[in-house]
Amino acid sequence: MATRAQERHIERPEEVRNFKTIGVKPLTPVIGAEIEGVDLSQELSPAQFAEVRQAFLDHSVVVFRDQKISREDHKRFGRHFGRLHVHPYHVKSEEAGKRLGRDLGPDPEILIVKADANSKYVAGEEWHTDVSCDAEPPMGSMLYITQTPEIGSGGDTCFMSTYAAYDSLSPKMKAFLDGLDAVHDGAKPYSGGYGIAAPTGGWPKSVHPVVPRHPDTGRKLLFVNRGFTSHIDGLARDESAALLEMLWRHAESNPIYQCRVRWQPNTLVFWDNRCTQHHSVWDYYPHSRYGERVSIIGSPPQR
Numbered sequence: 001m002a003t004r005a006q007e008r009h010i011e012r013p014e015e016v017r018n019f020k021t022i023g024v025k026p027l028t029p030v031i032g033a034e035i036e037g038v039d040l041s042q043e044l045s046p047a048q049f050a051e052v053r054q055a056f057l058d059h060s061v062v063v064f065r066d067q068k069i070s071r072e073d074h075k076r077f078g079r080h081f082g083r084l085h086v087h088p089y090h091v092k093s094e095e096a097g098k099r100l101g102r103d104l105g106p107d108p109e110i111l112i113v114k115a116d117a118n119s120k121y122v123a124g125e126e127w128h129t130d131v132s133c134d135a136e137p138p139m140g141s142m143l144y145i146t147q148t149p150e151i152g153s154g155g156d157t158c159f160m161s162t163y164a165a166y167d168s169l170s171p172k173m174k175a176f177l178d179g180l181d182a183v184h185d186g187a188k189p190y191s192g193g194y195g196i197a198a199p200t201g202g203w204p205k206s207v208h209p210v211v212p213r214h215p216d217t218g219r220k221l222l223f224v225n226r227g228f229t230s231h232i233d234g235l236a237r238d239e240s241a242a243l244l245e246m247l248w249r250h251a252e253s254n255p256i257y258q259c260r261v262r263w264q265p266n267t268l269v270f271w272d273n274r275c276t277q278h279h280s281v282w283d284y285y286p287h288s289r290y291g292e293r294v295s296i297i298g299s300p301p302q303r
Contacts, residue, residue: 032259128227139298154284
């Protein structure tokens with residue numbers, strides 16, 4: 001029988017990077033790092049971009065403080081990593097905005113993330129992976145917060161490593177999950193979280209492996225989330241519900257897998273949507289928080 005220490009063991013990259021153009025300060029041994037020496041209002045040099053990308057792959061969540069950037073700066077940085085994603089809210093903007101009571105903004109490549117005294121909910125208030133219902137879910141998202149709660153604290157975002165969540169499962173559970181697929185349904189946040197019907201004309205729905213490999217690192221990870229995953233394909237309803245609840249609790253309840261980012265004005269956080277989940281903490285009502293998000297289109301998850 002495995003010891004408690006063995007059960008908690010999580011694989012980590014053995015190499016210690018010697019970055020030359022940036023500073024990297026890990027938030028925890030498992031996930032997250034603050035990046036220093038980067039001005040995102042300026043074009044990154046090829047050497048600096050290569051090191052930012054490597055730090056992103058190593059730590060899954062990277063934090064840039066004290067950034068004064070425009071929307072065009074924000075989008076330029078995002079385009080270094082691929083084509084920008086247009087959220088389904090914008091695709092169905094008129095009806096979605098009316099139902100949600102949200103200002104979707106004029107730019108479809110920018111998603112406004114805002115909460116104040118008039119908000120009935122906040123986006124991302126449960127653990128989720130962004131828009132995993134898409135056939136090509138975002139590979140990453142960049143949230144730029146410019147206004148934090150007036151009380152001086154609150155509104156943190158928690159991030160969780162789905163590498164670590166997978167690594168710490170038993171070998172038999174890993175073997176069972178490796179061949180399964182799950183359905184990710186874009187209508188689920190409406191009926192489950194917002195309490196309203198989804199816009200007419202349908203919402204993205206896709207089938208993805210429960211355990212894909214990261215396309216850049218090759219590591220296996222757990223790709224089911226409470227926000228969008230509706231059921232495990234091929235299992236009875238009760239079996240699927242029980243298995244998903246076990247996996248969600250396993251991933252969500254262990255702080256070893258997690259880091260917590262405390263926002264300051266003009267902070268940009270870039271997370272790898274392929275191997276993380278996140279949770280927005282709404283502990284600041286009736287105060288306000290405002291930010292804008294850019295996401296980058298990824299590729300279909302593969303085993």
